[in-house]
Amino acid sequence: MTDSALLAAALATLPDAARVAPPRISGDGVASVILDVSGMDAQQRDALEAEVRRLLLAVAGVREVRVVQTAEKPERRLIAVGSGKGGVGKSTLSANLAIALHRLGFRVGLVDADVYGPSQPRLMAAEGEKPTAQDKQLNPIPTRWGVPMLSMGQLVAPEKALAWRGPMASGALGQLVDARWGETDTLVVDLPPGTGDVQLSMIQKHRPMGAVIVSTPQDLALIDAARAIDLFNTAGIPIIGIVENMAGYACPHCGEISDPFGSGGAEAEAARLGIPFLGRVPLDIAIRRASDAGEPPAARDDAGAEPFLRIAEQVAAAIRSR
Numbered sequence: 016m017t018d019s020a021l022l023a024a025a026l027a028t029l030p031d032a033a034r035v036a037p038p039r040i041s042g043d044g045v046a047s048v049i050l051d052v053s054g055m056d057a058q059q060r061d062a063l064e065a066e067v068r069r070l071l072l073a074v075a076g077v078r079e080v081r082v083v084q085t086a087e088k089p090e091r092r093l094i095a096v097g098s099g100k101g102g103v104g105k106s107t108l109s110a111n112l113a114i115a116l117h118r119l120g121f122r123v124g125l126v127d128a129d130v131y132g133p134s135q136p137r138l139m140a141a142e143g144e145k146p147t148a149q150d151k152q153l154n155p156i157p158t159r160w161g162v163p164m165l166s167m168g169q170l171v172a173p174e175k176a177l178a179w180r181g182p183m184a185s186g187a188l189g190q191l192v193d194a195r196w197g198e199t200d201t202l203v204v205d206l207p208p209g210t211g212d213v214q215l216s217m218i219q220k221h222r223p224m225g226a227v228i229v230s231t232p233q234d235l236a237l238i239d240a241a242r243a244i245d246l247f248n249t250a251g252i253p254i255i256g257i258v259e260n261m262a263g264y265a266c267p268h269c270g271e272i273s274d275p276f277g278s279g280g281a282e283a284e285a286a287r288l289g290i291p292f293l294g295r296v297p298l299d300i301a302i303r304r305a306s307d308a309g310e311p312p313a314a315r316d317d318a319g320a321e322p323f324l325r326i327a328e329q330v331a332a333a334i335r336s337r
């Protein structure tokens with residue numbers, strides 16, 4: 016006859032013994048044990064389970080071992096990046112913000128929820144890669160920038176996306192957010208422009224910690240940005256701040272600075288609305304070229320990364336103050 020005390024003694028030698036709940040054994044020699052695998056990667060989990068099985072099967076009277084793995088759901092904050100209208104650089108900002116936050120020490124993942132114009136696979140040099148799934152949960156795709164990602168563009172062919180109705184897009188958003196993000200503590204979510212179903216689903220179901228709004232300096236973009244801000248405000252999601260993108264164009268030939276979309280509009284709007292202004296990203300052909308080449312400027316060790324790092328520092332401060 017084998018009792019539970021014998022099993023516990025066999026497992027006491029494990030370095031991870033604290034993760035093993037007291038095992039039980041049935042009269043017919045089936046040992047049951049629960050392992051707490053919180054924070055472990057798949058390899059560590061498998062190794063622990065194999066070791067527990069080996070030790071228990073070595074105990075006289077044990078003919079079978081049943082193992083259940085449990086893990087605490089890690090606390091993961093979502094940062095939604097939105098804009099009132101398309102083409103203002105929301106995707107560019109999301110990718111570079113994610114990388115800059117990673118450089119500041121956060122464990123960051125990137126979700127591209129823009130079903131109608133997913134651009135993260137290109138920006139992050141992951142075009143053509145398809146995520147695999149495990150137990151119906153998607154595995155994020157690692158990128159060379161240390162920020163794993165998932166994109167609507169990896170779930171649906173571009174020509175089919177246009178036919179997607181709101182509920183389908185919202186369902187897909189759930190799959191991206193609830194994927195196997197493991198140790199990731201912060202998800203940067205690149206939303207579609209505007210205030211449609213995906214944004215509502217994001218707000219209602221996934222409750223982001225806060226939102227970053229991207230706008231160009233011009234009036235029309237700002238009116239739309241104010242609408243996006245209003246949506247988050249109404250739902251009680253804090254606005255972390257506004258970023259002004261495509262501000263101040265430096266001519267690559269003569270160096271003269273011009274302001275094709277005006278200047279300072281987003282900062283003035285932020286002041287008017289009483290929300291933080293997070294910074295300005297210049298209209299710079301180097302940003303467009305690097306983005307098209309899948310080499311986000313925020314990953315560089317030169318001045319090109321600076322605007323994104325400054326913005327990320329403010330977002331990091333907002334995260335830490337919560």
Ligand SMILES: Nc1ncnc2c1ncn2[C@@H]1O[C@H](COP(=O)(O)OP(=O)(O)OP(=O)(O)O)[C@@H](O)[C@H]1O
Nearest residue numbers: 101102103104105106107261297298299302303306
């Ligand atoms: N600061 C910048 N300087 C130069 N080009 C930029 C800058 N920001 C973005 N771009 C370029 O502008 C274009 C639109 O940017 P992006 O795709 O990030 O915008 P978006 O708001 O996400 O658009 P959409 O709503 O279509 O997804 C891209 O070609 C991008 O490389």
